[in-house]
Amino acid sequence: MASSIDVARLAGVSQSAVSRVFTPGASVSDRMREKVLATARALNYRPNFVARSLTTGRSRIIGLVVAYLDNQYYPVAVERLTKALQARGYHVMMFMTEQTATNIDDVVSGILDHQVDGIVVASVAMSSKLADRCTEAGVPVVLFNRIQSEDRFSSVISDNFGGGRLLARFLVEGGHQRIGYLAGWEGASTQRDREAGFRAGLAAAGRGLFAWECGNYTFSVAEAATRRMFAADREHPDAIFVCNDHMAIAAMDVLRHEQGLRVPEDVSVVSYDDVPQAAWRSYGLTSLRQPTDSMVAATVDALMARIEGSETDPRRISLPGELIVRTSARIPAGWDAPTQS
């Protein structure tokens, strides 16, 4: 690989001149630029990012921490985030961890070692030790689709509370009498906020929860939870809100193929995320769509404001979702409610 010295020598200029030509906003004459660019091309020269990172202290790498990719919401988000960052000249370094695991600290240490310019944490909670290290290292962190009580990090979420509340209204106005809730992992802010919003919506109509089970955001746990909620020996709900689409699909299959119940005739099902599979006609999930594009844009913005700008305070961004009405739940007569959460 040709280095800037080789280019400099061949072009008969100083090495710093070569560097300047490849540094946006440096002061170089046109003549110089052309000469250098020409010989650089001839030598197939490209600046070495590693060396550059060493001197500048910026790597143009963003660490992305993800727990699982089987809930389709995350791959989609990862894809868009990666593309958005790529478009800004940044690259994504992926880190997989377990949702509940303690190894997050090791994982994030690994990130920090690579001198990343920023970190996006999706679907995971950070320990406060870790938080300290990031703060100390001056690496901005943004929580994607999660919030934490400590507010020193930026976060970008959809309005989970508002979404839950809207869904409650949808079911109540749909005339349902026995409304159940299938929860996600209780350590997650998404779960807590969606449930709180849902309960609030129910309460606003003078109603309460008929049944509650926890599916832990896992396919198989959600199946088991559904079986419990719809056990043969007692009256079952006539509508459920499942905390995300991933679990809702598990629940629907149990309802239809094990319990012999029809959706939505016997049970209405609504959920949250609107992953691509929600639109598959075998499910046709009525779901609260996450504004993924805006969330990604807000995440990138927040990151850039810290890295390239001078902003220092964390941002807390909550974006409204949109109710996508399909066929998995009875539609309230004359439903014209705001579909924005």
Next chain:
Amino acid sequence: MASSIDVARLAGVSQSAVSRVFTPGASVSDRMREKVLATARALNYRPNFVARSLTTGRSRIIGLVVAYLDNQYYPVAVERLTKALQARGYHVMMFMTEQTATNIDDVVSGILDHQVDGIVVASVAMSSKLADRCTEAGVPVVLFNRIQSEDRFSSVISDNFGGGRLLARFLVEGGHQRIGYLAGWEGASTQRDREAGFRAGLAAAGRGLFAWECGNYTFSVAEAATRRMFAADREHPDAIFVCNDHMAIAAMDVLRHEQGLRVPEDVSVVSYDDVPQAAWRSYGLTSLRQPTDSMVAATVDALMARIEGSETDPRRISLPGELIVRTSARIPAGWDAPTQS
């Protein structure tokens, strides 16, 4: 951030001693190691990977090029690859590109700039210009789930031909008379090999293809192709092999919800990949399972052999898949055929 010099100074040793302590396999006395480690801990010191990369020329970063994450096969593969590499002390840098796009060159240039130690290319073809640059830069490349005519790269695939052939036998022995094929993107080796194997299997039974359409590996294109193949004005297939699960799901939904056909009573559907969704009971796809774990392991091995070992020749690895029989296709009476492709 504390540097090795700070640690050295405080511990009263040379800076190289500190470096050795953090270099696996270097010769250091126990006393020295302890002393250094202790002060390192006190100073919260961790070696700077960027500086290390600059001197060693290795970054412990593997570039991963992916085209799309909506076909669930890829997220799963990405997740496992990332974990496997992480376990070996490597990290994955993600690059998104369009499958057919010409911007792959730019994308891979971006990778090379980061001095990656290796590249895994999934679901994409590389131009030969690009191939040159990788070869030149001495960066090993392994094609994941793809092969290319140029054989200077390692590749890891499942036995697409054998899988296609086995699926043909399954349908023929199932007593189907009018067998159709729904193709993937014709630029992909997976598509070509699966089709070739399928045709070979049909031919071995003295049969041919009743219908052929191309779904381009895309959900919506596959829907349209299915509509064409099952147009009302002509006799339709009684069985189809859809080149991957992603399209098979699109096809099944069209068959059931638009054409009013039952699966498998009216039409048997088989496909390839066995993504998690194939097991969802609304589909129950009979599908040829990709041996993803072995493929990932083989990919990591091939990479390591080049990076850490002295191996120089490309490997071409083809792993057998396994037929997972579910409910989307009629099961041949007494089906006991080898389920390994």
Next chain:
DNA sequence: TTGAAAGCGCTAACAT
């Protein structure tokens, strides 16, 4: 605008 020179934090001979 350009060049000379000093590092960034580390590894890897080489010498002791």
Next chain:
DNA sequence: ATGTTAGCGCTTTCAA
């Protein structure tokens, strides 16, 4: 086993 020294390829003062 440990210390000394010379870079890795670049950016960034500082002078000219």
